[in-house]
Amino acid sequence: MTATAEKKLHDCRDAWVEALVELGQEDDRIVAVVNDSVGSSKLGPFQSEFPERLINVGIAEQDMVGVGAGLANGGKVPFVSAASCFLTARAMEQIKVDAAYSEHHMVLVGQSPGMAYGELGPTHHSIEDLAWLRTIPNLTVVVPADPEETRQAVRWAARHDGPVFIRVSRMGVPDVNPEGYEFAPGKAVTLREGSDVTLIATGTVVSRALEAADRLAERGVDARVLNMPTISPLDQDAILAAAAETKGIVTVEEALTSGLGGAVAELVVRHTPVPMRFVGVTGFAPTGEVGWLLDHFGISAEGIVSAALEILA
Numbered sequence: 001m002t003a004t005a006e007k008k009l010h011d012c013r014d015a016w017v018e019a020l021v022e023l024g025q026e027d028d029r030i031v032a033v034v035n036d037s038v039g040s041s042k043l044g045p046f047q048s049e050f051p052e053r054l055i056n057v058g059i060a061e062q063d064m065v066g067v068g069a070g071l072a073n074g075g076k077v078p079f080v081s082a083a084s085c086f087l088t089a090r091a092m093e094q095i096k097v098d099a100a101y102s103e104h105h106m107v108l109v110g111q112s113p114g115m116a117y118g119e120l121g122p123t124h125h126s127i128e129d130l131a132w133l134r135t136i137p138n139l140t141v142v143v144p145a146d147p148e149e150t151r152q153a154v155r156w157a158a159r160h161d162g163p164v165f166i167r168v169s170r171m172g173v174p175d176v177n178p179e180g181y182e183f184a185p186g187k188a189v190t191l192r193e194g195s196d197v198t199l200i201a202t203g204t205v206v207s208r209a210l211e212a213a214d215r216l217a218e219r220g221v222d223a224r225v226l227n228m229p230t231i232s233p234l235d236q237d238a239i240l241a242a243a244a245e246t247k248g249i250v251t252v253e254e255a256l257t258s259g260l261g262g263a264v265a266e267l268v269v270r271h272t273p274v275p276m277r278f279v280g281v282t283g284f285a286p287t288g289e290v291g292w293l294l295d296h297f298g299i300s301a302e303g304i305v306s307a308a309l310e311i312l313a
Contacts (some may be wrong), residue, residue: 001058001072003057003234006068007027007174007175008174008175008206009172009173010146010172010174010175010191010266010283011013011169011170011172012144012147012168012169012170012173013042013111013168013169014042014146014187015147015150015151015154015171016043016045016109016150016151016154016166017041017042017046018045019048019151019154019155020032020069021045021049021152022178023048023158024046024049024053024152024157027052027077028078029075029076029077029236030050030053030076030079030158031050031053031054031055031071031076031078031079032047032050032053032054032055032073032079032081033054033057033064033078033080033081034054034055034056034057034064034067034081034082035059035061035081035082035086035110035148036059036273037059037081037083040111040170041081041109041111042173042218043277046188046260050181053065053211055071058161060119061082061086061087061090061091061094062091062093064082064087064091064099065091065095065098065099067095067101067234068080068098068104068106069094069098069099069102069104069110071106071197072104072106072137075202076254077105077106077107077158078106078107079106079109079154080106080109081109081111081295082109082111083108083111083112083117083124083126083182084110084111084112084113084114084126084167085117085123085124085126087108087110088110088126088128088129088132088133089126089197090155090208092132093274095108095136095139095165098135098207099139099163100136100138100163102141103163104160104162104163105139105160105163106163106164107157107158107163107164107165107166108163108164108165108220109156109166109168110126110129110165110166110167110168111170111252112126112168112169112170113126113129113167113168113169113203114167114169114171114204114254114255114281114290115127115254115281115285115290115293115294116169116171116201117289118285118287118288118289118306119287119288120287121285121287122285125284127254127255127256127285128255129226129255129259129261130143130167130202130220130231130255130258130260131255131258131259131262132251133165133231133232134232134262134263136232138160138162138163139163139164139165139232139303140162140163140164140165140185140230140232140233141165141167141230141231141232142157142164142165142166142167142185142229142230142231142232143166143167143203143229143230143260144167144168144169144175144183144203144204144229145177145201145203145204145206145207146165146174146175147173147175148166148175148177148181149181149188149226149227149229150166150169150183152182152183152228153166153300155181156185160185163238167203169203169204171254173204173206173232174207176191176207176284177191177227178188178191179280184250186230186233186234186235187229187230187235187238188200188226188228188229188235188238188239189227189229190209190224190225190226190238191206191227192206192210192213192223192225192301193223193224194202194222194224195222195224195227195245195246195247195309196216196222196223196247197216197223197224197226197246197247197248197250197312198223198225198226198242198243198246198247198249198250199212199213199225199226199229199250199262199304200226200228200239200242200251200252201225201226201227201251201252201253202227202229202252202260203253203254204252204254205252205254205260205299206227206252208224208252208300208301208304209252210300210306211301212301212302212305212308214301215301215302215305216305216308216309217307219309220279221308221309221310221312222285224246225298226238226239226242226244228260231259231260231263232263234263234267239264239267239268239297240267240271240272242251242267242269243273243274244273244276245285246274247275247309247311247313248274248276248277248308248311249264249268249274249275249276249277249301250262250276250277250278250304250305250307250308251276251277251278251280252279252280252281252299253279253281253299254280254281254294254299255280255281256280256282257278257280257281257282257302259280260280261278261279261280265278266291274310275306275311276311277307277310277311278300279298279300279303280297280299281297282297285297285299290300
C-alpha cells in the first residue's frame with residue numbers, strides 16, 4: 001500500500017457543518033432547508049445553535065428548492081441540503097428554473113453523492129448528477145476532494161452572488177490538497193507534475209488518482225495529477241496545457257463518465273485533440289459497499305493505471 005493510500009480518512013460532512021455553523025454565527029441571513037435529512041446531512045449542530053433558522057420541509061425535494069428560492073428572494077442565504085440522488089433527480093426543474101434561471105443566491109448541497117449509499121442500490125446512488133448539472137447555465141458545480149476544500153467551498157458559496165451546487169461526500173477521504181490551499185472556482189490544483197500522461201480527477205477519487213500516479217512512477221511513467229474541484233466552470237487553461245504537454249488524459253470520477261469526462265472531452269476535442277480514457281461509473285451498479293463498487297467499475301488505482309497505460313501503448 002502506498003503512502004497516499006495510508007492517510008487518515010475524513011467525513012467531509014463534518015467540515016461542511018462546521019463551516020455552516022461558523023457562517024451562521026457571522027451572518028444571520030444564513031439558513032438551512034432540509035428534506036427530513038437533518039441526521040444524514042449532519043445538521044444537528046446548526047439546528048442546536050440556530051433552531052429558528054432550520055426549515056425541515058419533509059420528504060418534498062421540489063418544495064424544498066422552491067422554499068430555498070423564496071428565502072433567497074427575501075434576502076436570506078439558504079443552504080438547501082439533501083441526499084444528492086433525491087435533490088437532483090426529483091427537483092431538477094426547480095434547480096433549473098428557481099435557482100439557475102432566476103439566478104438566486106442559494107447553495108444546493110448534494111449529500112452522500114456517487115455510490116455512498118452502496119448497499120441501498122441504484123435508487124439511492126447519485127451517479128448522474130454531474131452530467132445533469134453541468135449542462136445548466138449559471139450554476140457553479142463544485143466537487144470537493146477533502147475536508148479543507150469542502151470547508152472553503154462552503155464559505156465561498158455563501159459569498160458568491162449566484163446559485164451553487166456542492167457535492168459533499170460521506171465516503172472517507174484523505175487530505176489531498178497542499179498546505180495553504182485556497183479554493184477558487186474554475187481553478188484546478190496541480191497535485192503532481194508530470195510529462196507523460198495527465199490524470200484529471202474530482203471529489204472522492206482524487207486520492208485514487210494520486211495512488212495511481214505512485215504506481216505509474218514505479219513503472220517509469222511520469223503522471224501529472226490535477227484535482228478539478230469545479231465541473232462548471234472548468235479550468236480550461238490547465239486542461240489544454242495538459243493536452244499540449246502530455247500524451248493523453250485520463251479522467252476519474254465517482255459518477256457516470258459523461259460528467260467530468262464528458263466536459264473535458266468536449267473542451268479538448270475543440271482545441272487540442274489527444275487520446276483520452278474515462279474512468280468512472282458505466283451503468284447502474286449492483287448492490288454493495290462503496291469501496292467494492294468503485295473497484296467493480298475500475299475506479300481504483302489499478303484501473304486508472306491500466307487506462308493510462310492504454311494511452312501510452
